[in-house]
Amino acid sequence: xxxxxxxxxxVLCGALGVAGxxxxxxxxxxxxxIDPLVFPLISGVVARAATFAIDPEFLADIAATLTAWAAGLxxxxxxxxxxxxxxxxxxxxxxxxxxxxxxxxPIPSIALVSLAALVFxxxxxIKVSVAVYGSxxxxxxxxxYGLKDVDPVAKDTLRSFGFSPFxxxxxxSLPSTAPFIATGVRLASAIALILVISAELLAGGSSGIGxxxxxxxxxxxxxxxxxxxxxxxxxxGLLSNGLFVLLERRLFRWHRARTETT
Amino acid sequence: xxxxxxIGRLWLVPVVIVVWELATRALGDDSFPPPSTIAGRMREMWxxxxxxxxxxxxSAIANIPPSVVRLLxxxxxxxxxxxxxxxLLGRSALLSRLFEPIVxxxxxxxxxxxxxxxxxxxxxxxxMQVATIIFGVxxxxxxxxxDGARxxxxxxxxxxxxxxLSRGQRLWRVILPSATPKIFAGLRVSLSLALILxxxxxxxxxxxxxxxxxxxxxxxxxxxxxxxxIVILGVLGFLLNSAFLAVERRVLSWxxxxxxxx
Amino acid sequence: MLEIHNLTHTYGTGPGAHEALGGVDLKVAxxxxxxxxxxxxxxxxxxxxxxxxxxxxxxxxxxxxxxxxERTPDNLAVVFQDYSRSLFPWMxxxxxxxxxxxxKGMDGRQRRQAAxxxxxxxxxxxAGGKYPWELSGGMQQRASIARAIAYRPTLMLMDxxxxxxxxxxxxxxxxxxxxxxxxxxxxxxxxxxxxxxxxYVGDRVIVLSKAPAKVVSDLRVQLPxxxxxxxxREHPGFVQLRAEVGRLVRGRQGQAASTG
Numbered sequence: 001x002x003x004x005x006x007x008x009x010x011v012l013c014g015a016l017g018v019a020g021x022x023x024x025x026x027x028x029x030x031x032x033x034i035d036p037l038v039f040p041l042i043s044g045v046v047a048r049a050a051t052f053a054i055d056p057e058f059l060a061d062i063a064a065t066l067t068a069w070a071a072g073l074x075x076x077x078x079x080x081x082x083x084x085x086x087x088x089x090x091x092x093x094x095x096x097x098x099x100x101x102x103x104x105x106p107i108p109s110i111a112l113v114s115l116a117a118l119v120f121x122x123x124x125x126i127k128v129s130v131a132v133y134g135s136x137x138x139x140x141x142x143x144x145y146g147l148k149d150v151d152p153v154a155k156d157t158l159r160s161f162g163f164s165p166f167x168x169x170x171x172x173s174l175p176s177t178a179p180f181i182a183t184g185v186r187l188a189s190a191i192a193l194i195l196v197i198s199a200e201l202l203a204g205g206s207s208g209i210g211x212x213x214x215x216x217x218x219x220x221x222x223x224x225x226x227x228x229x230x231x232x233x234x235x236x237g238l239l240s241n242g243l244f245v246l247l248e249r250r251l252f253r254w255h256r257a258r259t260e261t262t
Numbered sequence: 263x264x265x266x267x268x269i270g271r272l273w274l275v276p277v278v279i280v281v282w283e284l285a286t287r288a289l290g291d292d293s294f295p296p297p298s299t300i301a302g303r304m305r306e307m308w309x310x311x312x313x314x315x316x317x318x319x320x321s322a323i324a325n326i327p328p329s330v331v332r333l334l335x336x337x338x339x340x341x342x343x344x345x346x347x348x349x350l351l352g353r354s355a356l357l358s359r360l361f362e363p364i365v366x367x368x369x370x371x372x373x374x375x376x377x378x379x380x381x382x383x384x385x386x387x388x389x390m391q392v393a394t395i396i397f398g399v400x401x402x403x404x405x406x407x408x409d410g411a412r413x414x415x416x417x418x419x420x421x422x423x424x425x426x427l428s429r430g431q432r433l434w435r436v437i438l439p440s441a442t443p444k445i446f447a448g449l450r451v452s453l454s455l456a457l458i459l460x461x462x463x464x465x466x467x468x469x470x471x472x473x474x475x476x477x478x479x480x481x482x483x484x485x486x487x488x489x490x491x492i493v494i495l496g497v498l499g500f501l502l503n504s505a506f507l508a509v510e511r512r513v514l515s516w517x518x519x520x521x522x523x524x
Numbered sequence: 525m526l527e528i529h530n531l532t533h534t535y536g537t538g539p540g541a542h543e544a545l546g547g548v549d550l551k552v553a554x555x556x557x558x559x560x561x562x563x564x565x566x567x568x569x570x571x572x573x574x575x576x577x578x579x580x581x582x583x584x585x586x587x588x589x590x591x592x593x594e595r596t597p598d599n600l601a602v603v604f605q606d607y608s609r610s611l612f613p614w615m616x617x618x619x620x621x622x623x624x625x626x627x628k629g630m631d632g633r634q635r636r637q638a639a640x641x642x643x644x645x646x647x648x649x650x651a652g653g654k655y656p657w658e659l660s661g662g663m664q665q666r667a668s669i670a671r672a673i674a675y676r677p678t679l680m681l682m683d684x685x686x687x688x689x690x691x692x693x694x695x696x697x698x699x700x701x702x703x704x705x706x707x708x709x710x711x712x713x714x715x716x717x718x719x720x721x722x723x724y725v726g727d728r729v730i731v732l733s734k735a736p737a738k739v740v741s742d743l744r745v746q747l748p749x750x751x752x753x754x755x756x757r758e759h760p761g762f763v764q765l766r767a768e769v770g771r772l773v774r775g776r777q778g779q780a781a782s783t784g
Contacts, residue, residue, distance in 0.1 A: 013359035021364055038383060096274040106499025108458040110465075111473075111492045114480040118488060119293045190370075198374040198462050213378050223382055230375040237370030417609040420578050424602045425624030425675060435623060439614040516614045516655055 022046075040224040048221075049228040057212075058229075062236070064207035065196055068124060072131025073192045077185055080136045084143025084181075089169065094144070101140075109134030109195055113202045123206070127199040134195045135188035139181065146180025147173055182251050186244035193237060209233060295486045300493060303486035307475070308494070321475075329471040330498070332388055333460040336395030337453060344400045344452075345445055348407025349437065358408065365404060373398030374462055381467050391463040391471075398459040399452035406448030410441030443517045446510050453506055457499050472498070525711055526552040526575070526679060531584035532736070533570050544570040545581065546736025552679075557705055557712045559722035562732030563773055568715045571737065572683050575713070576602050588679065601672035605684040607664040611656040611671075618643065618652030621671045628675075642674035643667070645707070646700060662693035666700065673704060682714040686721070695753050698725050702751060719769045723762060724751060731772040741772050 007013060025042040028034035052058040087094040112133055116126040154172045163171070200210025209229055216225035279297055286296040295303075308322035351358045351365070377394060384390035414437055422436045464473025472495060479487030528550040535542045544567035552558050562568050573579040575586055577596035586593040588600070601624075604610040611620050621639035630638065643652050646666040648659075656664050665685060672680050682701070686694040698721060705712055716722050722729045723745055731741040747761050756762055 007356055007359070010359055013356070014363035017360035017362075017364055020360070095271055099272050099275050100278060103496055103500055106454060106457070106503050107492060107496035108454075108461045108499060110458045110462045111476060111495050114465075114476050114488050115293075115492060117480065118483070118485055190372075194372040194374060194458075197372045201374050201377060202462070202465055210374065213375060216378075223379065226376070226379045226382070230371050230379065233375045234367050234371035237372065238367060241370060415609050417604055417606055418612065420573075420576075421602070421604065421610045421612075423578060423596050424576050424600065425671070426596065426598060426627045427624065428627070431623075431626065435615075436612065439612070442614075516657070 037223075040221070040227060044221075044224050045227045045231065048224050049231045052228060052232060058209075058232075061207055061209050061212045062232070065193075065200065065209045066236070068127040068199075068208070069131065069189075069192050069196045072128045072196060073135055073185070073189055075128065076132045076135040076188060076192065077139055079132065080139035080184075080188075081143055081181060084140045085147065085169070085174075085177075087140075088144040088147030088177075089173070105137050109191075110198050110202075113199050116199075117203045123203060126203050127196045127208070130199045131192040131195045135192040138187040138191065139184040142180045142184030142187070143177060146177035149180070150176050178251060179248065182244070182248045186241065186248065189240055189244060190237065193233075193240065197233065292485055295489060299486050300489045303484075304490040304493060307487065307490055325471055325475050326494075326498075328388075329460055329464065329473065332391050332463075332471070333395065333456050333502075336392040336460075337399055337456040339392070340396045340400040340452060340456075341403055341449055343396070344403030344448070345407045348404040348409075348445075349411045349433070349441070351404070352408035352411025352441070353437065358412070362408075365401065369401035369405065373459055377463065377466050380463075386467040386469065390467050391460065394463040395456050395459045399455045402451040402455070403445070403448040406444045407441060410444030411437055413444075414440045443514055446514060450503075450506055450510070453502055454499065457495070457502065461495065525554045525589055526550070526713070527585075527587040528575070529585045529587075531571070531574060531581055531586065533567070533574065533579070533581040533583070543736040545574075545584075546733075546738050547584070548732075548737060548739055550730060550739060552711060552713060554678075555709050555711055556727050557701075557714065557725060558728045558730060559726035560713065560715045560730045560732060561717065561719055561722045561769060561773060562737060563734050564717050565735060566732050567735045567737035568717075568732060569683060571732075572602070572681055572713075572715055576600060576681055599676075599678040601675045601677035601680050603665070603668050603672050603680065603682040603685045605687045607661065607668050607688075608656070610668055611664060613655065613657055615655075616652065617648065617654055617656055617659070617667050620656065620667065621652075621674050624671065624675050638674050639670075642670040645673060645704065646670045660693075662689045662697065665689060665693075665697060669697075669700065669704070673708065676708070677710060679711045679713065682712065684716055685714065687717075694721075699751075699753065701725060719766055719773060720757070723766050723769060724753075724756060729765075729769055731769060741769075743769065 022042055025034065025039070029036050029039065029041040087097065109130055112130050113126065116129045120126050120129065150173050154176075155168050158168045158172055159165075196208070197210040200208035201214055204211065204214070209232070213226050213229050216222055216229070219225060283296045283298060286294045308319060308326070309317040311317050311319035311322070351361060373394060376397060380390045380393045380397075384393060418436055418440060419432070422432045427435065460471075461473040461476070464471040465477050468474045472491060476488060476491040476495075478484075479491055528548055531545050531548040532543070533545040535544060548571060560568055560571070570579065570581075574581045575588070575593065577593050577600075588597050591597070611617075612623075615623065618636065618639045621642055622635040625635040625638055640649070640652055643649055646669055648663060648666050648670060651659060651663065651667070656667060659667065669685070685701075686697050689697065701712065701714070702725065704710075714722075714725060726745050729741075729743045729745060730739055731743070732738065733740045743765065745765060747756055747759055747765075
């Protein structure tokens with residue numbers, strides 16, 4: 001019964017799962033079941049990852065990646081939210097633009113690295129422009145989707161009291177679309193990170209985790225370097241996602257409280 | 263009438279192309295060739311073959327099918343593994359508690375980070391590309407399948423139990439169909455991710471494929487060539503997405519209509 | 525054929541625990557149609573889920589055809605209240621009806637035939653190829669009754685089967701249950717909160733108390749057959765029994781409220 005309740009604990013089970021996997025990898029590496037040349041000893045990887053935490057060069061690379069990521073995400077939001085609002089409130093415009101967006105959207109954003117590399121001389125601009133293009137879509141689509149979900153009764157109510165269309169947008173449509181936009185931004189943040197790192201890998205340059213991995217590629221314990229850096233990238237991805245979820249919950253709470261009191 | 267209306271909806275497309283043509287001619291920047299030049303370059307790259315082969319030339323045959331095969335192969339393998347593992351995690355609370363944190367962590371690693379790793383593991387070639395695609399696209403499928411399998415209506419399961427369906431029948435006839443809407447949502451996200459990963463893996467480690475042609479065009483500063491490859495990638499993405507939607511509409515016809523009527 | 529001894533069930537533990545069943549005793553003989561009525565939230569569904577083997581009660585014993593119920597027994601079918609969640613929307617109506625028959629060792633054609641026969645008995649002969657969500661609520665509930673008929677159970681459990689259809693459809697479905705019973709002679713246990721319905725359909729009416737549920741009264745319905753929506757409901761015996769059941773359901777509630 002006690003063992004049973006132990007397995008009901010979410011955090012404990014998660015830790016157990018992680019520990020189990022680490023032990024398995026380590027045992028596999030030590031006994032030679034997993035060739036260390038194929039997958040480096042996990043203890044070595046973790047130790048290496050720990051040294052990264054105080055390695056100024058690595059930290060500078062992370063800072064460079066995150067700066068480009070944040071700039072790209074911010075720009076994408078600034079472009080996609082207004083665009084989504086326009087397309088979501090004007091069905092005629094949306095119908096006209098749709099064939100074009102439907103063609104542009106599936107273009108793999110990564111292909112644009114090559115184009116951006118020809119257009120921009122500055123590496124930072126390459127990263128940011130590619131991240132903007134790729135992360136724009138989920139925000140745009142979520143904004144439009146959220147606007148479709150707005151309660152028509154609420155809009156009609158305001159309109160019947162003589163509010164202008166702009167007021168309706170500001171007081172009803174925008175607040176009730178906000179949670180959808182937030183979800184779009186969270187999805188976009190993961191894509192932006194992927195694209196920034198890909199751009200660093202493909203277009204070279206002097207800073208960023210992608211570049212860091214690229215440079216490590218030549219060394220003897222390259223695999224250990226790569227996997228350790230990937231661990232950090234995973235941590236960053238988890239943290240940013242968690243941050244957005246937290247932010248969304250806050251937004252939602254504000255949103256819910258507001259709709260409840262009015 | 264319907265055809266006319268369909269065509270009517272596309273009116274903005276020629277307008278955009280004409281404006282684009284005029285603007286790029288006026289601009290005269292090599293980085294932004296006019297669409298007519300891009301179209302000409304596309305013809306040169308892929309459509310110089312004999313009419314009996316629909317003008318498709320050897321270069322198109324050598325590059326486009328291998329890319330598509332790797333993309334679909336990786337995606338299908340990821341779908342198979344992702345759905346299987348996802349159903350497992352979704353139906354077993356213990357497994358989900360043990361492994362879900364690991365899954366979320368692995369998903370958070372931007373797949374390009376592991377490009378160098380797979381490159382070291384498999385050397386340049388299709389294995390490395392398919393491995394990159396599988397690793398990159400399996401997570402949305404896995405997580406959505408687990409979510410779909412977890413949130414099955416209890417009454418559906420009760421009905422299955424009462425009428426004595428075996429474990430296998432419950433899985434095939436109840437759990438899997440009930441989870442398909444979520445599984446398909448994951449598959450769709452994964453398909454566009456697979457295209458991105460196909461390109462990036464070919465840009466890094468390949469001697470053929472659309473991504474390789476893109477790299478080739480960029481290296482030789484063939485700007486219309488870069489644009490042409492991006493356009494063909496857009497067409498490919500559009501086709502894949504349309505095909506997927508058509509399949510989804512068929513498979514999930516019950517879902518959309520069922521939701522509408524209740 | 526069904527015996528329930530001192531059945532108890534408590535959800536959860538500690539101060540938040542909810543005692544749903546407080547010692548239910550019940551015997552159902554072969555071929556009977558027994559209605560169970562009680563105030564809403566009294567644990568009727570807990571009782572049904574225990575009999576169907578979907579829930580393991582915390583105390584007491586259920587014997588079905590002499591064997592204790594440990595998992596869902598064979599030869600038992602359930603018609604749930606919420607038909608839209610009980611029929612599978614991804615299968616046609618005929619496939620829904622035929623699905624459980626795989627267990628009976630029939631081949632595909634036999635299953636199909638059995639499903640069409642059952643659908644015909646509930647007046648849904650033409651609807652086999654349709655999907656459940658293309659049918660009205662009453663038709664969907666007919667389809668789930670057809671599924672139960674095709675399964676040929678010895679005991680059919682019905683959990684507020686007509687709770688979410690309109691009054692006219694409800695009367696039609698009540699008569700359908702009476703017809704099915706007359707044709708197949710199966711034992712039926714029908715749970716309802718509608719007092720009229722329990723008296724109209726049942727051979728016996730079991731009145732449960734408010735949670736924790738206990739059997740308050742076990743009344744035999746003696747009305748001239750065949751039953752008919754107009755004449756039966758006018759019969760003095762019906763009117764009197766309905767009043768008695770009503771008093772038992774409400775009275776018990778009032779008493780519980782005043783004492784507790």
